[in-house]
Amino acid sequence: MSEATTRAPLLAVSDLHVYYGAIHAIKGISLEVYDNEIVTLIGANGAGKSTTLNTIAGLLRPRQGTVTLNGAPIHGLGASRIVGLGLSLCPEGRRIFQQMTVRENLEMGAYSRPAAEIPASIEEMFQRFPRLREREKQIAGTLSGGEQQMLAMARALMSKPRLLMLDEPSMGLAPILVEQIFSIISELHASGVTVLLVEQNAQMALQVADRAYVMETGLITMQGDASDLLHNDAVQKAYLGS
Amino acid sequence: MVAFLRYLINGISLGSVYAIIALGYSMVYGIAKMLNFAHGDIIMIGAYIVYCVMVYLTMPPLIAVLCAVVVCTILGIVIERLAYKPLRQSASLAVLITAIGVSYFLQNAAMLIWGSNPKVFSSVFALGSLRLLNGELVISSETLLTIGANIVIMVALTLFTGKTKMGKAMRAVSEDKGAAELMGINVNRTISMTFAIGSALAAIAGALLCSTTNPNLVPTTGSMPGIKAFTAAVFGGIGSIPGALIGGLLLGVIEILGKAYISTELSDALVFAVLIIVLLFKPAGLLGKPMREKV
Numbered sequence: 001m002s003e004a005t006t007r008a009p010l011l012a013v014s015d016l017h018v019y020y021g022a023i024h025a026i027k028g029i030s031l032e033v034y035d036n037e038i039v040t041l042i043g044a045n046g047a048g049k050s051t052t053l054n055t056i057a058g059l060l061r062p063r064q065g066t067v068t069l070n071g072a073p074i075h076g077l078g079a080s081r082i083v084g085l086g087l088s089l090c091p092e093g094r095r096i097f098q099q100m101t102v103r104e105n106l107e108m109g110a111y112s113r114p115a116a117e118i119p120a121s122i123e124e125m126f127q128r129f130p131r132l133r134e135r136e137k138q139i140a141g142t143l144s145g146g147e148q149q150m151l152a153m154a155r156a157l158m159s160k161p162r163l164l165m166l167d168e169p170s171m172g173l174a175p176i177l178v179e180q181i182f183s184i185i186s187e188l189h190a191s192g193v194t195v196l197l198v199e200q201n202a203q204m205a206l207q208v209a210d211r212a213y214v215m216e217t218g219l220i221t222m223q224g225d226a227s228d229l230l231h232n233d234a235v236q237k238a239y240l241g242s
Numbered sequence: 243m244v245a246f247l248r249y250l251i252n253g254i255s256l257g258s259v260y261a262i263i264a265l266g267y268s269m270v271y272g273i274a275k276m277l278n279f280a281h282g283d284i285i286m287i288g289a290y291i292v293y294c295v296m297v298y299l300t301m302p303p304l305i306a307v308l309c310a311v312v313v314c315t316i317l318g319i320v321i322e323r324l325a326y327k328p329l330r331q332s333a334s335l336a337v338l339i340t341a342i343g344v345s346y347f348l349q350n351a352a353m354l355i356w357g358s359n360p361k362v363f364s365s366v367f368a369l370g371s372l373r374l375l376n377g378e379l380v381i382s383s384e385t386l387l388t389i390g391a392n393i394v395i396m397v398a399l400t401l402f403t404g405k406t407k408m409g410k411a412m413r414a415v416s417e418d419k420g421a422a423e424l425m426g427i428n429v430n431r432t433i434s435m436t437f438a439i440g441s442a443l444a445a446i447a448g449a450l451l452c453s454t455t456n457p458n459l460v461p462t463t464g465s466m467p468g469i470k471a472f473t474a475a476v477f478g479g480i481g482s483i484p485g486a487l488i489g490g491l492l493l494g495v496i497e498i499l500g501k502a503y504i505s506t507e508l509s510d511a512l513v514f515a516v517l518i519i520v521l522l523f524k525p526a527g528l529l530g531k532p533m534r535e536k537v
Contacts, residue, residue, distance in 0.1 A: 059420055079423040088424070095421040097414050107407075108414050112426030115407065159426065 008071060010035050010194055011056070011087070011163055016065035018048075018055050025051045027218040028065065033163060033196050038189050040197040040205040040226065042239055043215035049198040050092050052215070053165050056196075057089035058082040069163070084112035088161035092168045092198075094152040098141030102132055105140050105151055109158030118158075125154040128187075146177040153184065157193070164188065165196045170204065182208050202239035206230040214239070244378045249502045250495065255385040255454055257494020258392035262447040263471030264478070264486035265399065266440030272416040272481035273436045276334065279341040280321065282468015283348035284441050288314045288448030289459050290352060293361050303449075310445040318441025319434050327430070345465075352461035360458035384454045391450060395443065396487050403483065412436060416481065447471075470497075470510075473517050479530025488528060492516075 009032035018026035026048045033039045041049050054060045056067050058079035067075040074082050079089075088109075097105050106125055110118045126133035129150045135143060140151060149169055156164055166185070170178040182204050189195055189208075199205035206212055206226045214222040214235060222229065229235045263285060270278045288310040295306035325344050329337050372381040403409035414422040415432045423429050451467055452459060470493060478489025496516055500509035520528065 057424060059423065079420075080426050080428050083424060083426040091421060091424060095418050097417045097421065099417060100410070100413055104410055104413075107410065108422070108425045108427070111407070111411065155425075 007034055009033060010070060011196065012066075012068045013052070013056065014066045014068075016052070016055065016067065017063045018051055018060055019063050020051075025218055026055065026062075029215070029218070029220045031213050031220065031223075033194060035162075036189075036192060036194055037211060038185065038195040038197060038209045040199060040209035040212045041215060042199055042202040042205055042212060044239070045200070046217075047215040048218045049215055050167050053089055053167050053196070053198055054091075057087065057165065059089075080112075083159050083161075086160070086162035087165070088156045088159045088163070089165045090152050090156035090167065090169065092171065094148050096140045096143075096148055096151050096155065098139070100140055101137050102135045102140055102143070102151055103137065105155050106132075106158050109155035110160075112159055121158055121160070125157065128157075128184075129154050146173055146180070149173060149177070149181060150184070153181075157188075161193070163194045163196060165198075167198045168200060169197070170199065170201050178204065202235070203230075206235075244375060245502075247379055249498050251379075251381055251385060253495030253498035254491060255388045255494070256498060257474075257491035258388045259447050259451050259454065259467065259490075260471045260474045260493050261392055261487045261490025262395055262443050262450070263467060264475040264490045265395070265483065266443045266447075267472050267475040268478075268480050268482065268486045269399075269412075269436050270440045271475070273412055274322075274326065274433050276326065276337045277341060277472070278326075278437075278440070279338070279468070279472075280344035280348055281440065281444055282464035282466075282471070283345050283352075284314050284318060284444040284464070285448040285451065285467060286352060286459075286461060286464030287317060287348060288445030289363075289452045289463060290356055290361070291445070292449045292452065293363060293459055297361075307446065307449045310449060311442045314441040314445035314448075315438045318437040318444075322434060322437040327433075349461045349465075356461070358460060360460045362458060363452045382454075384450075388450045388454055391446060392487070392490075395446070396483065399439075399483055408432075408435065470513065473514065476527055477517050477520055479527030482527075482529045485527055485529035 011033040014030045015028050016026055016030070017024070017028055029052065041052065043049050051060065055062050058074070058077055058081070062075055065075070066073055069085055069087055074085060097108060100108070103122065106122050107118060110121055131147055132151060132154060135147065140148065143151060153166070153169065169181050173181065178201065185195060185197065185208055197205055197209060206229055209226040212223065212226045212229045213220050214229065222235065263281065266281050267278065270276065270281070291310040291313050292306045295301050295309045296303060321344055325340050326337060329340060371383055372386060373379070374381065403413055411422065411427045411432055412435070414425065414427060415429055419429050471490065474489035474493040475486050477493060478485030478487065493513055497509050497513050500512040504512060
């Protein structure tokens with residue numbers, strides 16, 4: 001971490017405020033993600049984790065505060081512009097295109113890239129997720145939950161992001177699949193992808209992450225090295241159930 | 243027997259027009275999740291443009307249809323931008339009422355421009371006709387052209403949505419706007435494009451409608467075909483291209499056969515009765531798929 005903090009952050013969120021109508025959902029949070037880190041954002045249901053990711057990705061507009069990617073402000077841009085700048089969100093609930101084939105889903109993931117580069121990237125995804133190759137022509141809605149999550153992650157990777165944001169990738173999956181998803185996250189990290197991970201499964205998230213932020217009702221209440229937080233009494237009590 | 247064949251062919255021809263209109267309804271519904279009740283009136287505007295270009299400018303029919311396509315495409319984009327886009331986040335009922343408002347606006351605008359006296363179409367495409375079975379079965383060139391245009395449009399749209407980047411983006415937007423945006427798809431532009439295609443189809447349908455079935459052009463000409471095509475779209479499964487085709491053709495055939503063998507007055511009632519029966523058993527339409535979520 002000491003080495004990481006001396007560099008400029010890849011993603012910097014500063015004093016971010018987000019409202020849903022009159023509801024003040026995010027009340028001034030700041031966080032950074034450095035190149036080649038896995039940073040996790042943990043917290044209870046309704047703490048504002050997904051809202052934070054959706055705002056960074058451009059699906060929601062902040063009322064106040066800034067989001068910079070590689071030093072350039074991105075908080076005024078729409079989601080469709082931001083993905084082209086190297087930031088990709090794999091949304092909560094996967095949200096794959098159920099009536100399109102696996103291959104078409106991957107093609108959509110690379111929408112902002114030149115068509116000539118797409119087949120090679122799809123091949124890369126098939127190597128990383130061999131199950132998807134078997135299902136290439138299948139309608140995505142017919143995949144199992146675990147396969148759909150893999151497709152969602154592969155689709156998010158198709159834009160060749162510098163920063164991949166994952167929102168609850170383990171949600172609704174059997175324990176064995178959760179293990180698999182987290183080992184994929186570690187592999188991605190090893191291959192140089194920077195990850196911002198939102199998870200309910202704090203135990204797994206803290207084990208795989210370098211650093212972590214804890215969110216409660218729209219505020220960041222704790223932050224630090226993931227291994228420190230994993231052994232922190234307050235965190236254990238609130239999120240790790242021990 | 244020959245009479246039945248003639249009715250059947252007429253039904254398929256009328257159904258082809260319904261199918262082309264239904265496609266516009268269906269595409270707009272699939273992507274913008276709204277019922278564009280002004281769609282029928284775009285047909286009417288298209289028909290008036292064809293009439294004006296042919297009668298006042300004495301241009302050939304092909305040029306007239308092209309002009310109508312261009313005008314209606316622009317009109318569709320402008321209507322979406324001015325009337326529907328500001329309501330993108332509003333309740334669907336507000337959008338529905340707006341669409342009805344746009345429909346009345348277009349009808350009254352047409353009344354102001356062209357008056358309420360019917361314009362009489364002689365024929366848009368006078369080409370001669372096909373005689374079969376020793377001249378007993380005469381198929382007009384308009385009929386053949388309508389069916390041909392329908393086939394070309396269906397094939398072209400199927401290829402467009404299945405193979406091209408823009409077409410696939412449309413399907414993605416129709417499933418999940420937020421996710422599509424995360425892919426880098428410009429949702430607003432995609433919706434505009436859909437309105438453009440739907441309105442261009444309406445212009446073609448207007449020309450075909452006036453050359454085959456409805457020689458008297460008045461500002462309300464588009465309403466009934468619009469409603470029937472909407473019925474056809476629901477019948478076949480709204481949002482589906484083959485659904486629009488099947489729904490349109492069935493509706494046209496039922497209407498013409500009903501007129502011929504049951505009752506001229508009751509044919510419209512018959513059409514809607516069939517719709518109600520189909521929806522009772524298949525609420526998503528013949529080819530519509532109920533959406534399921536997987537956990």
